[in-house]
Amino acid sequence: MFRKISLVLALSLSLGGCAGLQNIKTAVEVGTTSIVNPITRDRLNQLENIAILVFTGLNSWRQACIDGTIPASCKGQIESAQVYTRKIPPYLTQLRAFVKSGDQVNAITVYNNVMNLITTVKAQAAANGVTISTVGS
Amino acid sequence: MDIALILDLAMKGLSVANTLITVGKNAVPAIDAVKQLISGAQAGTLTDADLDKTEAVLDALIEDFNAPLP
Numbered sequence: 001m002f003r004k005i006s007l008v009l010a011l012s013l014s015l016g017g018c019a020g021l022q023n024i025k026t027a028v029e030v031g032t033t034s035i036v037n038p039i040t041r042d043r044l045n046q047l048e049n050i051a052i053l054v055f056t057g058l059n060s061w062r063q064a065c066i067d068g069t070i071p072a073s074c075k076g077q078i079e080s081a082q083v084y085t086r087k088i089p090p091y092l093t094q095l096r097a098f099v100k101s102g103d104q105v106n107a108i109t110v111y112n113n114v115m116n117l118i119t120t121v122k123a124q125a126a127a128n129g130v131t132i133s134t135v136g137s
Numbered sequence: 138m139d140i141a142l143i144l145d146l147a148m149k150g151l152s153v154a155n156t157l158i159t160v161g162k163n164a165v166p167a168i169d170a171v172k173q174l175i176s177g178a179q180a181g182t183l184t185d186a187d188l189d190k191t192e193a194v195l196d197a198l199i200e201d202f203n204a205p206l207p
Contacts (some may be wrong), residue, residue, distance in 0.1 A: 044188070045188060048188075050190060052167065052191070055195065055199055056167045056170075056200035062201075062202055078206060079206065088199060089196070089200075091198055092199075096188075
């Protein structure tokens with residue numbers, strides 16, 4: 001297991017470079033504040049990658065719950081989180097369409113809605129003792 | 138280069154991967170996501186295929202989580 005973890009760290013570090021510093025900062029900042037800047041395809045991709053990390057963590061929580069390795073109260077907690085996560089797919093569909101068509105006014109609105117939902121779900125998971133550590137949080 | 142920032146970023150990604158590996162889940166999507174975030178220097182080089190790939194992974198993860206619990 002440690003070999004795998006070391007591999008992840010090495011991989012991550014090898015990808016950091018001076019030229020990318022500003023983008024790294026941007027990635028760190030994404031997800032902490034509402035934005036008014038244009039939602040470019042790169043920013044959309046950043047959001048989707050942050051969401052991948054969040055949902056990967058959420059799915060681990062879900063699997064642990066199904067496997068019975070955490071208290072049974074997890075079922076109700078996950079169902080509460082699903083109230084919010086089930087709102088995300090239609091927003092994502094809209095966001096992708098707005099970004100690709102260049103409709104920035106609507107893209108920014110929907111982007112902030114998606115980020116708010118992700119932040120809410122992460123906070124809810126954290127309140128139940130499940131910390132989902134991601135870039136951008 | 139801000140080493141502290143890069144280390145912080147790597148450690149956050151590592152935390153996610155560590156959790157996944159510990160519970161025996163596939164850590165590849167998380168690793169790829171961190172890789173893409175850290176390699177933001179590629180800004181402006183994204184293709185439709187890149188976006189489609191990311192979107193497909195995310196859609197599948199969301200669908201998995203949103204499924205009713207057994």
